[in-house]
Amino acid sequence: MKVIQNIKVAVDAVVFGYSDNKLKILLIQQKFGTKSNKWALPGGFVKDNENLEKAVVRELSEETGVKANYLEQLYTFGEINRDERARVIAVSYIALINPKNYTIKADTDAKDAKWFNLNEIPNLAFDHKEIIDKGLERLKAKINYKPIGFELLNTKFPFSDLENLYQTILGKKIDRRNFRKKLLSFDILQETKEVQKIGSGRPAKLFKFNHKKYKELEQKGFHFEIKFV
Amino acid sequence: MKVIQNIKVAVDAVVFGYSDNKLKILLIQQKFGTKSNKWALPGGFVKDNENLEKAVVRELSEETGVKANYLEQLYTFGEINRDERARVIAVSYIALINPKNYTIKADTDAKDAKWFNLNEIPNLAFDHKEIIDKGLERLKAKINYKPIGFELLNTKFPFSDLENLYQTILGKKIDRRNFRKKLLSFDILQETKEVQKIGSGRPAKLFKFNHKKYKELEQKGFHFEIKFV
Numbered sequence A, B: 001m002k003v004i005q006n007i008k009v010a011v012d013a014v015v016f017g018y019s020d021n022k023l024k025i026l027l028i029q030q031k032f033g034t035k036s037n038k039w040a041l042p043g044g045f046v047k048d049n050e051n052l053e054k055a056v057v058r059e060l061s062e063e064t065g066v067k068a069n070y071l072e073q074l075y076t077f078g079e080i081n082r083d084e085r086a087r088v089i090a091v092s093y094i095a096l097i098n099p100k101n102y103t104i105k106a107d108t109d110a111k112d113a114k115w116f117n118l119n120e121i122p123n124l125a126f127d128h129k130e131i132i133d134k135g136l137e138r139l140k141a142k143i144n145y146k147p148i149g150f151e152l153l154n155t156k157f158p159f160s161d162l163e164n165l166y167q168t169i170l171g172k173k174i175d176r177r178n179f180r181k182k183l184l185s186f187d188i189l190q191e192t193k194e195v196q197k198i199g200s201g202r203p204a205k206l207f208k209f210n211h212k213k214y215k216e217l218e219q220k221g222f223h224f225e226i227k228f229v
Helices: A052-064 A128-142 A159-170 A176-185 A211-219 B052-064 B128-142 B159-170 B176-185 B211-219
Strands: A008-019 A022-030 A043-045 A070-077 A088-096 A110-117 A156-158 A189-196 A204-209 B008-019 B022-030 B043-045 B070-077 B088-096 B110-117 B156-158 B189-196 B204-209
Touching (some): A008 A052, A052 A070, A052 A088, A128 A159, A156 A159, A159 A204, B008 B128, B022 B052, B022 B159, B043 B052, B159 B204
Parallel strands (some): A008 A088, B008 B088
Antiparallel strands (some): A008 A022, A008 A043, A070 A088, A189 A204, B008 B043, B156 B204
16 A cells, blocks of 8 residues: 655643642653654653553553553644644543652653643643643543543542542632532442541541442443532 | 554544434445445545544545534544454544434445445444444433534434433433423523424424523533433
C-alpha cells in the first residue's frame, strides 16, 4: 500500500494525582529539541510494534517512573501546526494515580519530572494546556457516573477525603450530608475497623472501596451516579 | 526532527441516520485493495495539510456525497494488526444526518455507498464493526444529556417521531407520557402551526427544536438531561 503521508503519531498522558487536598498533574521538563527546558505532558512517539496503550504506558514509565492503574483514552489532537518540528498527531490519555505510591524520577528523555498543583502549572509546550483542559473536563464529568475517584485516594481513607476530592475536582462545595448518604447507600464502600485522627476532632473511621462488589453490582445493571443539584 | 516510524493515520466516520423508525448506518463498498468489494466505514488517509476534522469531512463528501451537520470525535483505534496492509491508526468520528436530506452517491474511492439498517449490517472490513459498536455506545449515552437526536429528525416532526427515535436508539420502551412531559418542560421544543396525519389517528402537531433557545439556556447553566428509570 503506497500512501504518501508525512504525519507522526505520538501519545501524551494527562496524569492526575491528588494530595494535600489538591488536584495535581504530573509534568516533565523536556531535554531535547527546540522546546528544551519547557514543561510538557509525559509522552512520545509510538513504536511500530506497540499499540497506543502500550506506548503510553512505556512513555510514562520511561519519563516519570509511574505506572497508572487507571488509564483511559481521552482525545486525539491533530491540528496541523501543533508541533512546529513536524506534523504530529497526539493521542492523549488520562491516567489517575496516587502520588504517595510513587517516587517520581525523570528518566531517559526527560530532564525533570514533578507534580504541579493544577492551578500552578507553568507555561507548557505545544497544545498541552489544551489537552489538560480537555482532561479535566472529562475527569469532572466522569467522577459523577463512574467510581474512578477512588484511584486517587489511599486504599483506606476517611470519608472526608472522598468529600474533599469531589469538592476539589468539581471546584465547588457539595452537600456533605447528601453526598455521604448517597455514597453509603450504594453499598460499595466497606467500613474497616481502622480509624484515623484528623485535626482536633474525634478519630474518623476508614473506608475501602469494594471493587469486587462494584463489579458485581455493575453486572446486575447498577449505575454509579452522583447528582449534585 | 528524525523519528523513525512507519505508521499511517486515517479517519473513519460512523454516520448514523434514522428513517422508517429504524436506525441506519452509512457504509461504502471498497473499490481497491485486498478488501475490494467489502463493505466498510467511509474514511481514508489524512492529508499532510488538513486537520483531522477536515479529513473526515472531505472523505465523507468524496465517498458518499453527504455533509454532516453534527460531527464528533469518537475514539482512536490503534491495534497493530487492524489493517494487514500496513500499520494504520484510525481516528474515528460520529456523524449524524437525516437520510432524507441527501442522495447518497458513491464517488472516487468507493464502488458503492448506501444505508444499512443497524441490525442488518454485512461483514465489515478491518475492525469497523468494533468502531460502530463504540459509536452506538456513545450515541446511546449522549442522547440522554445532549439534544443531538434532533439532528436525525426532520426539521418539523410530530412528537411521536422523537419518542420513536429514543426508543429505537436505546433499544427499549420508554414511558411516553413522562418523556413528553420532561421534554416539553425544557422549553426547547417549539410548537408549529402545522400538523401531520399519521395513520388513522387525528392529525399530530408538528414541533421544531429551538436551537437558539437551547444555546441561551445552556449558557445560563441549563442541562438537557433525560432520565429513564
